[in-house]
Amino acid sequence: MTREPGHALLAVHAHPDDESLWTGGLLARYAARGRATAVVTCTNGELADGTSAAAPGTRVGELAEALGVLGVAESSVLPYRDSGHLGAGRGSLCAAPFDELVTRLVERIRALRPAAVVTYDAAGISGHPDHVRVHRAVLAAVEAAANRYVEPEAGPAWAAPSLWLATIAESRLRAAAGPPSDAVSDTTAPPSLPCTPDERIAAVVDVRPWLDVKWAAVRAHASEFARGGRVTAFEDARLRELFLGTEWYLFRPGPGAAPAAGPGDLLAP
Numbered sequence: 001m002t003r004e005p006g007h008a009l010l011a012v013h014a015h016p017d018d019e020s021l022w023t024g025g026l027l028a029r030y031a032a033r034g035r036a037t038a039v040v041t042c043t044n045g046e047l048a049d050g051t052s053a054a055a056p057g058t059r060v061g062e063l064a065e066a067l068g069v070l071g072v073a074e075s076s077v078l079p080y081r082d083s084g085h086l087g088a089g090r091g092s093l094c095a096a097p098f099d100e101l102v103t104r105l106v107e108r109i110r111a112l113r114p115a116a117v118v119t120y121d122a123a124g125i126s127g128h129p130d131h132v133r134v135h136r137a138v139l140a141a142v143e144a145a146a147n148r149y150v151e152p153e154a155g156p157a158w159a160a161p162s163l164w165l166a167t168i169a170e171s172r173l174r175a176a177a178g179p180p181s182d183a184v185s186d187t188t189a190p191p192s193l194p195c196t197p198d199e200r201i202a203a204v205v206d207v208r209p210w211l212d213v214k215w216a217a218v219r220a221h222a223s224e225f226a227r228g229g230r231v232t233a234f235e236d237a238r239l240r241e242l243f244l245g246t247e248w249y250l251f252r253p254g255p256g257a258a259p260a261a262g263p264g265d266l267l268a269p
């Protein structure tokens with residue numbers, strides 16, 4: 001008997017707020033169409049070096065509120081802490097054994113049986129070490145979950161049909177920087193932040209119809225605004241529409257993809 005997907009979409013992220021910032025429009029769009037979504041967040045958002053601004057439990061509570069705004073059907077938080085930009089610290093995601101992280105994700109993938117799995121691109125969108133680690137772990141876990149001889153105690157094998165990697169289009173990053181000045185007119189210079197050449201992007205999703213919902217989910221992470229985190233940059237309406245009004249995804253066929261299938265349709269139906 002062929003097993004059917006249990007969820008239309010599984011988004012795997014490193015920290016509370018990433019689900020809303022980078023995939024919130026897609027999650028809201030799926031929910032609006034009655035399609036079941038799931039989110040796995042690999043850390044509780046508390047810094048491993050003990051300098052966290054928010055009280056313990058605050059960020060997980062904010063995450064639950066954001067997931068409610070986005071209509072996410074199923075969610076879980078893995079027992080790691082934010083590695084910070086130095087990528088280290090006791091109990092942090094980057095300090096954890098890679099295989100342990102992969103096994104936890106295999107268990108979630110097999111339990112949720114997603115049709116599509118979403119995570120960050122190889123540069124982790126922002127370059128945060130936790131994002132890069134989650135990207136690598138998700139790629140490994142999607143393959144491992146499909147192999148019934150790997151981690152058999154983690155549940156029956158599930159071959160996800162498609163994998164989508166959230167990124168930022170290079171053209172949008174350059175547009176946000178504005179026209180080059182007379183003094184700096186070299187448009188061939190590398191962009192200042194991680195991004196992807198537009199021609200490599202498989203899905204450009206206009207999520208402006210869900211931007212208010214997405215922004216409400218971002219705002220649910222109130223402690224990030226209170227400490228003046230990077231999310232405050234999007235209080236600027238122009239930057240909000242430029243970077244949160246569109247979501248960009250690279251496509252990778254999953255182990256359950258039909259032979260010779262082209263890029264799946266992230267937006268079907």
Ligand SMILES: [Zn+2]
Nearest residue numbers: 014015018128
């Ligand atoms: Zn993050």
